[in-house]
Amino acid sequence: MKKLLSFLLLTLFAASLTAQNTNKFFKSNHIKRTMNKAAYWQLKNPKHELYDWTNGAFYAGVFAAWETTGKKRLWNAMIDMGEANEWKPGPRLQHADDHAICQTYIDLYRVEKDQKMIEPFRKTVDEMIATPYKTGEIRPITWWWCDALFMAPPALVKLGVTLDEPKYLEFSDKLFRETYDLLFDKEENLYARDMMYQTNWKEPKTEANGEKIFWSRGNGWVMGGLVRVLDELPADYENRAFYEDQFLKMAERIKSLQQDDGLWRASLLDPKSYPGGEASGSGFFTYALAWGVNNGLLEKSEYQPVVEKAWIGLNGLIQPDGHVGWTQPIGADPRANFTNDSWEVYGTGAFLLAGSEVIKMDW
Template sequence: MKKLVATFLAISLLAGASMAQRKGNEELFEALYIKNKMKGALDWQLHHPKHKLYDWTNGAFYAGVSAAYQTLENENIYKAIYAMGEANRWSPGPRLQHADDYAICQSYIDMYQVAGEKRMIQPLIDSLDKFMITPYKIEGIHKCTWWWCDALFMAPPVLVKLGVTLDDDQYLKLNDKLFRECYDLLYDKEEHLYARDIRYKWDEPEVEVIKEANGQKIFWSRGNGWVMGGLVKVLQELPEDWPTRAFYVQNYKEMAERIIALQQEDGLWRASLLDPNSYPGGEASGSGFYTYALAWGINNGLLDKDKYLPVVEKAWVGLNSLIQPDGRVGWVQPIGADPRKNFSAESWEVYGTGAFLLAGSEIIKLEE
């Protein structure tokens, strides 16, 4: 009886937190508002291009653009993705086995599913044919093909999406192998977070231990955001009866449970997850990917709505506080390999916009 009362009280408190979060912020959760904010951020970013179009940064951005197209159903967005693909000749980046150079191909497959033009995915197929027969050179910190956690957003969604699209499970099997290698190398089973690479692992004898100022392990917010975004994109595509699906679900749920405990009072996450005081500004790209991943979990029944909805709503309010008057997504940490990069309201990057667009594409579904 006492346990039932305690459970009821906990649910009531969470429901109250959700209602309190919405009070005064109702507009932020209206479909028209969300669409307008997504359109404003997208328009600003398309008018301020950055990096080579096949770059991993644009891979993340155009993943958001594809989500915006599905949400806004605007023909001009379709044309923007098509123009990007044409400019890239629908090809991955030049590095055969580097996950970053495949991230942009997520959008190629999305376009192929709409337009049905095989040329949109043929260069990807050709590259992966070579990839699968080319031995990977293991050296230094490169302990496996995907030796840094960000890779789990870049390539796994491409392999799984292509495999399902072509009904060819060789790509799904390749993803299982390479994803598991990265998991075994970098996933901290106590913290339920990923080290960026082995330089940030405490149990790696070959490297010197790097700690945060407060003595905690270094877990980079954006890096773990990439992973959660990648897990969502894998689970979106992976067949329900795929033999290893339970592994991805468990990894996703463990990370979700840990991430919500690290959310800060403003609804955002700090650049270093375990040392928020050293990086006081809420960081847009990591926070955007968490908002996207958690909202998707609610929308698809993997996460308990009573528990996670207040977190997601608080995060969405926080994310909107980072949008500048011209539509630009501010407070985005610059490119780097760890949290130690300063950023401000003036800091922007294309992947920050991509994360915001992905988040909006799931937030808008919460009331459906």
């Protein structure tokens, strides 16, 4: 009996310590410190051209971290980035990847009111609207891959809202709906990465367990893009319901695919083939679900526990030096291997975006 009592007391004590250790992750000071640590490490370890899509995701997170922590160092880093880029998008006129960085330009413009920060992007979009897109076999539309829905729509919608120019919102609506019609699987409520990952493609691809291939990061970027669009659109915008409906359906599906450690695997429907929790997809899902709770689109009692588990899991990916480990490298599907030493700037961006919403929740 004494042994049983001792075991129960030890179990309760261990559970108490675990609760104490995880509770710290939700304290405001801890969230800010961790966000700054991750951002500072990444700024010291740059990668890719500053206008690149990877940095588009990173600096979106840096702006969110600056809003959250108010650190001047983060603000200066964004201004330096914009100046180095001459406030231009990437060189490809119609490629969504080259528009992602412009999200941060517009966010900075809203504070500074300096026209040079947005004028190059406005001119690019006007030229893009006037220039027909050249299609191909797997590129029948402008935004033919699902990640594009994070890259370009938030930038276009931010531009339209900022300048009170409906044409930019309408253009984004048109291209977004084309991607939805092409890639959204209404049975799974998930996006295929591109046409080659659909079951009706001439050479169908499946996971080892026979399931369809749905990439965690690709769907994470879609959900991140959806909430960044929804965060901008007026409540009475005529097409807002289109985006809300997608977000709600995807949120429910993503919730069902969360693993025991709170994270999501590189392949959403075959987690056993990719056992490690992946930082960038998990970070974007956490960001999107937390935003949904904070903005009243998702039921708090149902989704806040999902966010809680996810945020604890994400904190476990932060390495002692501050870098966000377990980030899958650049690719187009779940197959690329990654470890605790694997990092990419977009993994940090996703973590910073997640923290910026988690800190707003009522813990």
